[in-house]
Amino acid sequence: MSKPVALLLGTLDHAKAKWDELASVAELKELNSGSREQFISDLDAGVYNDVVAILHTYPSQNFTGLFDKELIDHFPPSLKFIAHHGAGYDQIDVDACTAKGILVANTPTAVDNATANVALQLMLGALRRAYIPETELRKGKFRGATPLGHDPEGKTIGILGMGGIGEAFAKRCSCFDDVRIIYHNRNRKPDSEARIGAKYVSLDELLAESDIISVHLPLNKNTRHFLGPAEFAKMKDGAIIVNTARGAVIDESAMFEALNSGKLFSVGLDVFEKEPEIHPGLIEHPNAYLLPHIGTATYETQYNMDALVVSNIESALKNGKLLTVVPEQK
Template sequence: MTAQDSSRPGILMLGIVHHPKPEFEKLSEVADVRQVTSGTREEFIRDCDAGKYNNVVAISRTYDSVAITGRFDAELVSHLPSSVKFLSHNGAGYDQIDVKPCTERNIAVSNTPSAVDAATANTAVFLMLGALRRAWIPQLAVREGKWRGESPLGRDPDGLTLGILGMGGIGTATAKRATAFGFRLQYHNRKPVDGLETQFGGQNVPTYVGFEELLRTSDVISVHLPLGPATKGLIGAKELGTMKDGVIIVNTARGPIIDEAALVSSLESGKVWSVGLDVFEKEPEIHPGLLKHPGAVLLPHIGTATVDTQRRMEILVIDNVRSAVTKGKFLTQVSEQKLLTAKV
């Protein structure tokens, strides 16, 4: 990037920009841009304490940059220079950032919510249809030269009740796609979502239900919640026990929302007929019970892994940083922080 000029605001990029390189280069028009693509948490903290980043106003970080800095927790935030006012995260989920200490330091946090909706919803539907057919069994059989092998009969989605757990952008996009397959739709959220009647054109509008009712009455449950203290371990043995016999569970949100050991037990007992998972409790580690179970359709956290979506996400991060430096505010500040800000 350009030579450093302490009279200009600084932007620190943590991680690699893969797609919109010209857009990234243009940030040098409004600020001094520095980039860190390797190192350790200890080195980053030492550099912060030594004043290396004292002109940095905005930090932009990729999901993978956690390998460089570790989680942006209270300890790390305490070492950031006082000049830092903005932290732009590349991802809809921002559990790698502890928002509370950022807010207490008056550091705004942004994410990339809308940019990931379509790709993640497409992945959820892919896993949903795969789980309905227990698709891993015939896929494995044909690769082993056994044609259909012992493939069981699957289920049709027509007339089944799909419970969307978390009706944000991704949950809504998943519900819209699911209407084409004949699902009856219901959802649970912290509160009912306004405007669904209009969004769904008055046809097959998802019904709001309580958490326990969704668990008890859904044939398929698709998880679209953010990970936080209130949602970690939200679905455990007790919750699985209240579900319908033969329920199908899909998770494209965050693995720790579901107790993986309890999920495996429910699969092995037949309580859960099949699962479609893109995320795992201790990823990249996956519970061996999932790996060997024929009713598990598994993907390695690739919900947003398309060129198109990755580019949209990176551009939104760049736009957020540009807006922060030139206008003093983010385009997509996290909603949680707005709640915290009111309490500080």
């Protein structure tokens, strides 16, 4: 009896040995270059007709393009599982996968701590408007024109999306004295409330009451531009925005207008709407503390992501199920 076939799209830099070990239970194929046109041509020619599971890395979209309905329609009937390397999976059309009988997994828990740590860094940097003293120092002016910032103590911190990263961020914020943590989520999370003392509120309440809003929503058709002009108008004057989720959850132009007008005190951003492009106004604004999407860029987290995505493939091959199926398919 022939072994099932698993396909790796892209490369695994930190746990490749775990992927190679799957050769005992599957025939392993790898693709790390080419073009979308060639990939579709090979799919139609039957090159991947026996593939049961795909390990999909974020950079692989550079040669396959998005896993949208157009591409998914070319997948062979044998394909039953896609394991994505990352917490965010907006590159994959889950509805199209579901319609074709394909289950999708991501790597949620593996990224929680690293991303929450960066969110905390961005929050503190935005509170202090850290870009200004850093650039003044590098110009040889030491403090230069460094303005006063704010402390986190005593602030209301609003968390938009109380998943694993949102809860990990809230836990970190709870170490500051006299903070009030509120959150809005698709579903209320009583267990999270008990663990971190957060209060569930409506979206309008979160916008109106928060001194700092940290965004932890997945990007999908329902959350694109979730924060736009109307939402910024409802926020406190002088509010702060932190985003480590996906850039397109926020209308970047509207956010810049709110920042430039003074409606927002500052922003701390690790993600952008049209990466790697960034709104030029944000690049130039002294109250924008920016990082280049490094939320999971640690050795430990990258290894954990590699290990989990391979474990999903292993479970699919051995047990016929994924370990961390995306919420839409649960």
